[in-house]
Amino acid sequence: MSELRFFPRVNTELRVEVTNLYGDTTEAWVRNISPGGVMIDGDLSFKEIITLGSARNPSATPVEVTINFKLNNDPESFNSRCRLVFVRRLSQLEFNFGFRFVGISTEMAHRLQRYVANQ
Known part of the structure; x- marks a missing residue:
């Protein structure tokens, strides 16, 4: 089965700070990135902060x-x-979180495209 992706993605290990809409901040690791979004590894506390403590379906x-x-x-x-597009459970306490960029500035988009192209 082949993946139907709009953008190439590259594996990475970048420390990321994530802030929810109430201003609560947590840190995690970006595991892969593309011009369209990121996949972040996080634990249960990360999940609770980004979903505001609920089991919301993104x-x-x-x-x-x-x-x-x-x-x-x-x-x-x-x-x-x-925007959160998926949550994948890896174990009882570990998850992958897929995010799609929304409202990305032109400057940030160009920087990201250069980064992905150079990896």
């Missing part, structure tokens, strides 16, 4: 956060608003 009730991280040696942080 396809039924959108969950949006702001992410902030460094693209390797870039002097400025990369930041964007993101």
Whole structure:
């Protein structure tokens, strides 16, 4: 089975700061990234912060956060608003979270495309 992706993705290990709509912040790791979004590894406390403590289905009730991280040696942080598109349980306490970028600025999009192309 082949993947139907709009954008290529690259594996990475970038520390990310994620802020929910109430301003609560947590940290995790970006495991892969593409010009369209990111996959972040997180634990149960990460899940509770981004879903505001509920078991919301991201396809039924959108969950949006702001992410902030460094693209390797870039002097400025990369930041964007993101929408949660999936949560995959890896174990009882570990999850993958898929986010799609929404409202990404042109500058951030270009920086991200350069990063992905150079990996």
